[in-house]
Amino acid sequence: MTATTTELPELAVGPFFYEDLGNHRYRSTVHAQGAWNEHEQHMGPATGLLVHELEAFQPREDLRMARVSLDILGIIHGGEFEVQTRMIRPGKTIELIEAEMVSGGRTAIIARAWRLKTGDSTPVAALEDASVEHPENLPEFTGMQVWPGGYIQSLEFRQEEGHRPGKGVVWLRNPYKMVSSDTVTSDVVRLLGMVDTANGVAPRVEPGPESWIFPNVDLQIHMHRTPVGEWLGLEVQQSYGDDGIGLTSAILHDVHGPFGRSEQILTVRPMPGSKWANGN
Numbered sequence: 349m350t351a352t353t354t355e356l357p358e359l360a361v362g363p364f365f366y367e368d369l370g371n372h373r374y375r376s377t378v379h380a381q382g383a384w385n386e387h388e389q390h391m392g393p394a395t396g397l398l399v400h401e402l403e404a405f406q407p408r409e410d411l412r413m414a415r416v417s418l419d420i421l422g423i424i425h426g427g428e429f430e431v432q433t434r435m436i437r438p439g440k441t442i443e444l445i446e447a448e449m450v451s452g453g454r455t456a457i458i459a460r461a462w463r464l465k466t467g468d469s470t471p472v473a474a475l476e477d478a479s480v481e482h483p484e485n486l487p488e489f490t491g492m493q494v495w496p497g498g499y500i501q502s503l504e505f506r507q508e509e510g511h512r513p514g515k516g517v518v519w520l521r522n523p524y525k526m527v528s529s530d531t532v533t534s535d536v537v538r539l540l541g542m543v544d545t546a547n548g549v550a551p552r553v554e555p556g557p558e559s560w561i562f563p564n565v566d567l568q569i570h571m572h573r574t575p576v577g578e579w580l581g582l583e584v585q586q587s588y589g590d591d592g593i594g595l596t597s598a599i600l601h602d603v604h605g606p607f608g609r610s611e612q613i614l615t616v617r618p619m620p621g622s623k624w625a626n627g628n
Contacts, residue, residue: 350561356386358427360528363394365541368529372401379524381426383548383555384563387489389424390499394449395567396526396541398431398459401447403537405433411443411463412574416540418459418567425451440471475572477599477606482507483519483579494555495548500518504546514583516550519601521578539575539602543567543582543610546598550584558622562586562594564612569600570609575628579603 360367360375367375374397382388395418402413429451437444442464449457489507492500502524508517520542526533544567553560581601588594594614599606618624 360526364525365526366397366527368527372489373487375428376426377504378498383497383500387426389426392455392499393541394424395544396537398447399537399540400526400537401431401433402461405445410465412466414571415462416569418457420457420565421455422546424456443616455613479605480517480581480583480601482603489518491580514550514552517583518549519579519581533559535576542580543569546582546584546610547596547612548583550586552588557619560618562614562616564614568611568615575602575607577602592616
């Protein structure tokens with residue numbers, strides 16, 4: 349179930365993930381609500397918002413974002429926050445820029461992006477990752493209904509045959525703008541704003557009060573080309589080690605094929621009060 353904005357008055361209301369308050373300040377809506385806690389933001393749209401800020405920061409036509417690295421420093425509170433963006437490493441052919449999401453005086457997320465100079469590499473262009481079936485040909489995926497929160501409920505899902513715990517291909521899209529003031533949400537912002545969902549589309553254990561939790565503390569995205577369109581394909585595999593640490597890895601697709609990869613490191617713990625937490 350998703351809490352309403354009446355129950356969560358700190359949230360904005362509208363057909364977008366974030367209300368633009370001006371001067372790089374924002375207010376999240378219920379569509380950005382997390383799955384682990386109704387008072388938190390989901391890392392998916394939070395990533396999209398930070399990519400939105402990074403994309404707009406001192407843009408150059410000859411450079412593009414090739415890697416986005418995000419570290420989650422603590423709870424991503426719902427409601428109002430600001431984003432502070434800066435240049436870390438300027439250069440003619442490569443640049444490193446950084447954006448921080450700051451709420452209540454503390455930093456919740458640090459995002460860094462490498463922007464690389466573009467050029468014609470057609471003579472040597474080649475891929476090892478194979479394309480997957482297009483979403484239009486696939487049935488609806490209902491497996492995400494186990495997850496609460498407004499963000500998950502905002503998405504449409506399609507599933508490729510062979511999906512199982514720990515591995516599968518799922519496509520997703522959403523109807524919302526990232527920011528209220530945008531006329532159009534760019535494809536990069538829209539698609540990267542859903543990548544964090546990879547951690548929940550093929551979990552090794554079904555979430556619930558008698559199960560385990562496996563939140564990620566980071567998100568790493570590498571792109572060998574710029575993604576386009578409204579559909580994001582996640583070709584996911586998830587692994588848990590035996591010492592409480594796991595990894596979710598994904599090949600990222602748009603309707604034209606693979607465009608990059610993502611990784612999320614996980615902290616794997618039994619739910620408090622479960623038989624696992626009680627040592628049974």
